[in-house]
Amino acid sequence: MSLPVWVWAITIVVFLVMIAFDFYLVARNPRDPSMRECVAWVSFYVLAAVAFGLVVMATAGTSYGGQFFAGWLTEYSLSVDNLFVFVIIMSRFAVPLRYRQKVLLIGIVLALLMRGLFIAAGAQAITRFDWLFYIFGAFLVYTAVKLVGPQQEDEFSENVALRTARRILPTTETYRGSSVFARVDGRLMVTPMLIVMVAIGTTDLLFALDSIPAIFGLTQEPYLVFTANTFALMGLRQLYFLIGGLLDRLVYLSKGLALILAFIGVKLVLEALHHDGVHWAPEVPISVSLGVIVGTLAVTTVASLVKSRRDERRLAGAAPGEAAEAEPVVADRDAR
Numbered sequence: 001m002s003l004p005v006w007v008w009a010i011t012i013v014v015f016l017v018m019i020a021f022d023f024y025l026v027a028r029n030p031r032d033p034s035m036r037e038c039v040a041w042v043s044f045y046v047l048a049a050v051a052f053g054l055v056v057m058a059t060a061g062t063s064y065g066g067q068f069f070a071g072w073l074t075e076y077s078l079s080v081d082n083l084f085v086f087v088i089i090m091s092r093f094a095v096p097l098r099y100r101q102k103v104l105l106i107g108i109v110l111a112l113l114m115r116g117l118f119i120a121a122g123a124q125a126i127t128r129f130d131w132l133f134y135i136f137g138a139f140l141v142y143t144a145v146k147l148v149g150p151q152q153e154d155e156f157s158e159n160v161a162l163r164t165a166r167r168i169l170p171t172t173e174t175y176r177g178s179s180v181f182a183r184v185d186g187r188l189m190v191t192p193m194l195i196v197m198v199a200i201g202t203t204d205l206l207f208a209l210d211s212i213p214a215i216f217g218l219t220q221e222p223y224l225v226f227t228a229n230t231f232a233l234m235g236l237r238q239l240y241f242l243i244g245g246l247l248d249r250l251v252y253l254s255k256g257l258a259l260i261l262a263f264i265g266v267k268l269v270l271e272a273l274h275h276d277g278v279h280w281a282p283e284v285p286i287s288v289s290l291g292v293i294v295g296t297l298a299v300t301t302v303a304s305l306v307k308s309r310r311d312e313r314r315l316a317g318a319a320p321g322e323a324a325e326a327e328p329v330v331a332d333r334d335a336r
Helices: 005-028 035-060 062-092 097-128 132-148 160-168 192-216 222-233 236-243 253-275 286-316 320-334
Strands: 181-184 187-190
Touching: 005 097, 005 222, 035 062, 035 222, 035 236, 062 097, 062 192, 062 222, 062 236, 062 253, 062 286, 097 192, 097 222, 097 236, 132 192, 132 253, 160 192, 192 222, 192 253, 253 286
Parallel strands: none
Antiparallel strands: 181 187
8 A cells, every 4th residue: 555645744734733733622612512513523533544444445345445444443442442441541630521531632633753763763653574573473462361351440640751750840739720831939840730631641642552452453554544544533532521431331441452452463474474474373253254344333332321321220129228339430430
């Protein structure tokens, strides 16, 4: 898939315009967005991604179109899972509701920049070192095993970058609106808003360690990897507010993602073996990959909603004493 420079340029400019417009909306009216607004924007970004995939399919062929859709769905589902941690970060740092949009948007922009560097480095490395497929595949299977295992209730822990920022930067005790800097007694200090942005951005970078190898297992085309990642992150701000109250209903999401990552990991290893002359190792077509991803996400979502509904009914029918005992658990989960 050889693309001229102008295609890359137009694509990047369009994404920059969309991000700039997002910044304009947030800066003009910082607030907690309405459900109707979130539905409209999430629908717009999803339809834009679908339309882009159809254009790729019509101009470059069904194989490349299928690779984009498989990569976008995988990255989008991983982004939804990452929202769990974003909820924890927002709650832990007590970010005011009206400023959460700005925090998320800047965190997403940082993630796009860092993932762009990851993608460029990964594409160059894969073209020169085919054996990286074995490492990527093994890492994805290892990640899948970790997801299947018992999950800690608190999934966020401060990383090195965040601990360093908190230690060396003089920080105010309280938020100063949406400002990241404030002058106190003539001394320039950062506000907790900057610390939260660092937490969101660096945490998403850690997530990229899983997502970038996963999408390279579905397509090795840098353009498709870049656009699939970007479309998956665009609209994540509105998605946070749209499904923030529904995240706890997706109880089997991690299990579904584990199956998808394990499948892609095995697929990577098989492709590497086939490339190295092991003829019994089959090549998994993109249609099979797309079917596994879509089917797993559909089954995971339906099973999660059925279990959540069943648990709600059981809790509603419990005796008053039993319901009282169950309340702290529900409160803890909602705090996530």
